[in-house]
Amino acid sequence: MSGRKKVSSEIENELFFKSKRRCCICYCIENDLREKQGQIAHLDKNKNNNNIDNLAFLCLQHHDKYDTRTSQSKNYTKAEVKIYRALLLGGTKQERKYGRLPSIFTKHN
Ligand SMILES: [Zn+2]
Numbered sequence: 001m002s003g004r005k006k007v008s009s010e011i012e013n014e015l016f017f018k019s020k021r022r023c024c025i026c027y028c029i030e031n032d033l034r035e036k037q038g039q040i041a042h043l044d045k046n047k048n049n050n051n052i053d054n055l056a057f058l059c060l061q062h063h064d065k066y067d068t069r070t071s072q073s074k075n076y077t078k079a080e081v082k083i084y085r086a087l088l089l090g091g092t093k094q095e096r097k098y099g100r101l102p103s104i105f106t107k108h109n
Contacts, residue, residue, distance in 0.1 A: 007040055007050045015040060015057050023059035024088035025066075025076065039063045043078045056085045 026032035036059035043054050045067065058066060058081075066076050 005048050005050055007055065011050065011052050011055065012040065014052065015055060018089050018092060019057040019085075020092050021057060022088060022092070023062050024056055024084035025062040025081065026059055027088045027091070028084040036060075041066055041081075043081055056081060 021035045021038065022033060023036045023038055026034075026036060036057075038057050038059045041056050041058040041063045042049060043056060046054070062076075066081065068075065
């Protein structure tokens with residue numbers, strides 16, 4: 001599409017920094033805190049809506065799954081991913097502040 005707007009580098013950097021390049025679905029569902037090869041997903045599936053509230057850093061696998069429409073099984077919903085994103089951003093913020101992981105993760109170790 002010729003009219004498609006790109007996510008600005010400022011917004012990209014903010015997302016990378018705030019998420020620590022972690023995928024919020026990996027983080028919340030699999031307790032996977034590792035850095036991921038990922039992409040910026042548009043939560044409302046509108047590639048022109050580059051409002052930061054509409055964007056999330058997702059790993060390739062979850063981005064693919066999120067964007068796939070399947071009638072066989074319930075896919076991740078926008079509201080669900082927004083909650084995962086909020087938990088991820090809250091968690092990484094707490095790590096930066098206190099230098100440790102939120103207790104929901106440390107009790108598994
Ligand atoms: Zn993921």
